[in-house]
Amino acid sequence: MPVIVQKYGGTSVATTERIRAVADRVVAARRRGFDVVVVASAMGDATDELMAMAHELTPVPNARELDLLLTAGERIAMSLLSVAINAAGCPASSYTGSQAGIITDTVHGRARIIDIRPGRILEALGRGDVVIVAGFQGVSTAYDVTTLGRGGSDTTAVALAAALGADACEIYTDVPGVFTADPSVVPGARKLHAVSYEEMLELAASGANILQLRSVEYARTHGVKVHVRSSFDDQTGTWITQEDARMEQAIISGVAADDSEAKVTIQSVPDRPGSAAAIFGAIASEGASLDMIVQNVGREGRTDISFLVPKADLPRVSARVEALVGEVGAHGYTLDDDIARVSLVGAGIKSNPQVVADMFAALSDEGINLEMISTSSIRISCVIRAEDADRAVRAVHEKFGLSGEAGIRSEHVTGTASS
Amino acid sequence: MPVIVQKYGGTSVATTERIRAVADRVVAARRRGFDVVVVASAMGDATDELMAMAHELTPVPNARELDLLLTAGERIAMSLLSVAINAAGCPASSYTGSQAGIITDTVHGRARIIDIRPGRILEALGRGDVVIVAGFQGVSTAYDVTTLGRGGSDTTAVALAAALGADACEIYTDVPGVFTADPSVVPGARKLHAVSYEEMLELAASGANILQLRSVEYARTHGVKVHVRSSFDDQTGTWITQEDARMEQAIISGVAADDSEAKVTIQSVPDRPGSAAAIFGAIASEGASLDMIVQNVGREGRTDISFLVPKADLPRVSARVEALVGEVGAHGYTLDDDIARVSLVGAGIKSNPQVVADMFAALSDEGINLEMISTSSIRISCVIRAEDADRAVRAVHEKFGLSGEAGIRSEHVTGTASS
Numbered sequence: 136m137p138v139i140v141q142k143y144g145g146t147s148v149a150t151t152e153r154i155r156a157v158a159d160r161v162v163a164a165r166r167r168g169f170d171v172v173v174v175a176s177a178m179g180d181a182t183d184e185l186m187a188m189a190h191e192l193t194p195v196p197n198a199r200e201l202d203l204l205l206t207a208g209e210r211i212a213m214s215l216l217s218v219a220i221n222a223a224g225c226p227a228s229s230y231t232g233s234q235a236g237i238i239t240d241t242v243h244g245r246a247r248i249i250d251i252r253p254g255r256i257l258e259a260l261g262r263g264d265v266v267i268v269a270g271f272q273g274v275s276t277a278y279d280v281t282t283l284g285r286g287g288s289d290t291t292a293v294a295l296a297a298a299l300g301a302d303a304c305e306i307y308t309d310v311p312g313v314f315t316a317d318p319s320v321v322p323g324a325r326k327l328h329a330v331s332y333e334e335m336l337e338l339a340a341s342g343a344n345i346l347q348l349r350s351v352e353y354a355r356t357h358g359v360k361v362h363v364r365s366s367f368d369d370q371t372g373t374w375i376t377q378e379d380a381r382m383e384q385a386i387i388s389g390v391a392a393d394d395s396e397a398k399v400t401i402q403s404v405p406d407r408p409g410s411a412a413a414i415f416g417a418i419a420s421e422g423a424s425l426d427m428i429v430q431n432v433g434r435e436g437r438t439d440i441s442f443l444v445p446k447a448d449l450p451r452v453s454a455r456v457e458a459l460v461g462e463v464g465a466h467g468y469t470l471d472d473d474i475a476r477v478s479l480v481g482a483g484i485k486s487n488p489q490v491v492a493d494m495f496a497a498l499s500d501e502g503i504n505l506e507m508i509s510t511s512s513i514r515i516s517c518v519i520r521a522e523d524a525d526r527a528v529r530a531v532h533e534k535f536g537l538s539g540e541a542g543i544r545s546e547h548v549t550g551t552a553s554s
Numbered sequence: 555m556p557v558i559v560q561k562y563g564g565t566s567v568a569t570t571e572r573i574r575a576v577a578d579r580v581v582a583a584r585r586r587g588f589d590v591v592v593v594a595s596a597m598g599d600a601t602d603e604l605m606a607m608a609h610e611l612t613p614v615p616n617a618r619e620l621d622l623l624l625t626a627g628e629r630i631a632m633s634l635l636s637v638a639i640n641a642a643g644c645p646a647s648s649y650t651g652s653q654a655g656i657i658t659d660t661v662h663g664r665a666r667i668i669d670i671r672p673g674r675i676l677e678a679l680g681r682g683d684v685v686i687v688a689g690f691q692g693v694s695t696a697y698d699v700t701t702l703g704r705g706g707s708d709t710t711a712v713a714l715a716a717a718l719g720a721d722a723c724e725i726y727t728d729v730p731g732v733f734t735a736d737p738s739v740v741p742g743a744r745k746l747h748a749v750s751y752e753e754m755l756e757l758a759a760s761g762a763n764i765l766q767l768r769s770v771e772y773a774r775t776h777g778v779k780v781h782v783r784s785s786f787d788d789q790t791g792t793w794i795t796q797e798d799a800r801m802e803q804a805i806i807s808g809v810a811a812d813d814s815e816a817k818v819t820i821q822s823v824p825d826r827p828g829s830a831a832a833i834f835g836a837i838a839s840e841g842a843s844l845d846m847i848v849q850n851v852g853r854e855g856r857t858d859i860s861f862l863v864p865k866a867d868l869p870r871v872s873a874r875v876e877a878l879v880g881e882v883g884a885h886g887y888t889l890d891d892d893i894a895r896v897s898l899v900g901a902g903i904k905s906n907p908q909v910v911a912d913m914f915a916a917l918s919d920e921g922i923n924l925e926m927i928s929t930s931s932i933r934i935s936c937v938i939r940a941e942d943a944d945r946a947v948r949a950v951h952e953k954f955g956l957s958g959e960a961g962i963r964s965e966h967v968t969g970t971a972s973s
Binding site for chain 1: 608636637638
């Protein structure tokens with residue numbers, strides 16, 4: 136029987152009433168002839184509430200224990216969902232990450248999946264059960280419970296879809312799909328019918344909180360077709376899939392902003408081989424995510440090196456940077472956590488230099504200063520003041536005519552992806 | 555190093571503030587030179603809240619899934635407690651029932667512990683950790699998560715104390731120990747310094763909600779010394795231990811009432827071999843707990859058989875009883891869930907027939923009708939109307955002078971048990 140993986144986000148299972156609605160949707164998929172594997176997130180704000188309790192006890196909770204704590208949220212949601220599906224007359228059984236064979240490395244708080252051993256899942260599917268798996272969690276090679284980081288349930292779903300050879304991985308959320316910009320910032324933002332893995336990667340990395348970045352990487356590597364859609368209606372959402380001949384070449388897919396990062400600048404670093412390696416080796420050993428590393432040409436044998444790190448990592452990173460200044464012979468450093476990064480993503484960027492010029496013009500017309508710039512073949516990112524972020528997104532979105540049906544063709548059209 | 559097991563009830567860990575107080579108590583025991591194993595219950599009413607959510611979905615939740623759900627409460631409490639102990643500078647690690655090697659049978663909702671494989675606990679103690687174990691739960695021989703029934707954390711604690719050869723098993727709760735009656739019903743009720751396993755068994759079976767019945771059985775079988783005490787002060791509580799020569803012979807240890815059961819009567823059962831076996835074989839196969847089976851001498855070849863079952867089991871049992879009436883050729887049946895059972899417990903009951911007479915007189919003086927009577931060597935139980943329960947407890951408590959220091963000597967005195 137064909138397998139489908141469905142992942143439901145926290146708002147989709149926030150109450151027992153919504154859990155019942157999800158159960159109906161799952162049962163409907165089962166009745167359409169699919170073997171259904173459901174990945175459940177924690178109910179509503181449950182994870183944040185657990186985290187808050189831990190922080191009432193101490194500013195820096197023990198990482199192993201925190202992971203045990205946080206995984207309780209998915210355990211509650213998955214078993215309630217299973218209760219609801221069973222009550223609807225459809226046999227179902229639920230499994231923790233550990234029981235589902237989701238094996239990770241030993242990095243608590245942001246473990247990576249290194250293997251899926253779906254023996255119990257296949258057994259349960261074989262006897263006709265709907266299978267529910269706790270998202271966001273696994274068991275480490277040291278037999279400890281681990282979590283996959285914020286949004287990790289997306290990665291759980293994609294990894295299971297890959298391991299089970301699923302027809303598709305449906306990501307149910309509280310928005311109808313992937314938009315050209317955050318609709319709460321840009322009211323005219325438009326839903327995309329399809330984006331390529333690469334564009335979705337850039338969007339996810341640019342602050343579009345639709346999918347965990349790692350889940351998109353996983354989907355791309357394993358060729359998993361992902362369908363992002365709303366759990367509140369039956370509309371087709373956005374397909375994330377291989378770019379293929381049936382897709383028209385898009386110029387721009389969307390604009391995103393991210394204010395979750397802080398900027399670190401190490402000043403007057405000696406411009407010699409090994410400086411950057413020493414700095415980023417040290418930062419990486421702190422386990423901090425690094426983004427948008429920028430180094431310009433030096434003057435008088437010295438250069439400034441800037442990069443972004445998640446604000447949550449700033450306390451750890453800043454202590455390390457303090458030491459690094461002396462080690463590499465730099466002159467000082469600055470930290471700035473009042474910034475935002477605005478990014479424009481689209482497969483047509485590289486082949487159309489006018490896009491870069493137009494983006495900078497849009498921001499300049501708004502009087503917004505650019506503090507850092509970094510580009511890839513399908514993305515342009517600018518660091519600006521945090522307070523300017525919403526205005527910047529609206530200006531860029533407007534400049535490229537992404538609203539409604541007007542403006543340049545900015546969307547992939549596929550004949551079959553949504554079938 | 556000597557091992558001590560400490561179990562904390564739901565009220566003792568109801569808030570992060572109380573969890574911090576428990577952490578201090580644990581750290582103090584560790585500093586006194588003990589290897590400490592802590593068994594954590596769910597915070598406050600967490601288990602009831604999870605149960606209520608499941609019942610919002612369906613009246614009869616799937617048993618396997620319900621167990622997965624309910625175990626989340628202890629998981630949250632244990633990991634928060636571990637975070638707090640680590641934050642207090644004392645290394646600690648927490649383990650689910652499964653991780654702690656608590657192996658049970660496959661009866662979801664009231665599994666029995668069949669083995670303890672404390673490999674990970676011993677390893678953690680060996681490296682100097684305080685070990686926290688989730689109460690109330692284990693993993694079945696079929697690798698599914700199971701729960702041990704209401705109050706099951708007591709049994710977890712006693713079983714671990716037995717497996718680890720602990721010096722004592724401390725049960726921390728919101729009352730200072732075991733009383734001659736429920737102090738909320740009888741304001742003059744007095745705390746007992748010690749009771750024997752046998753008396754505690756009868757008290758637990760009679761509705762004294764201090765310890766799970768099964769935990770007392772387990773303690774008795776394995777000779778585990780149990781100390782019931784308050785988590786809110788440092789007073790000695792009540793020791794539950796082998797009756798020995800140092801204990802004075804007590805006459806009465808306490809009065810308890812239980813209104814959690816319903817009465818089932820099967821009327822005019824043919825008085826022939828096999829009738830009772832057929833009836834209770836069928837009830838047992840429903841997995842319902844049976845209590846206080848009473849059959850009086852028959853008349854004209856027929857007799858009534860009555861028994862108590864937990865109200866929660868009544869829906870299942872009543873369907874079975876309906877069928878049984880025809881199968882054994884009885885004339886009918888009645889169900890009554892508006893009853894209470896009042897019990898008097900004491901090692902001196904058997905040797906002092908006046909006790910039975912005095913108890914019945916006390917109830918008669920209050921105009922309370924006795925609907926069923928059952929006695930053991932150390933207990934007398936009467937079934938009465940539920941509304942009379944508090945009045946009955948007060949009357950019996952008064953009759954036997956259990957309040958204050960007056961009245962008959964009703965308490966074990968031990969020279970060393972509380973040391």
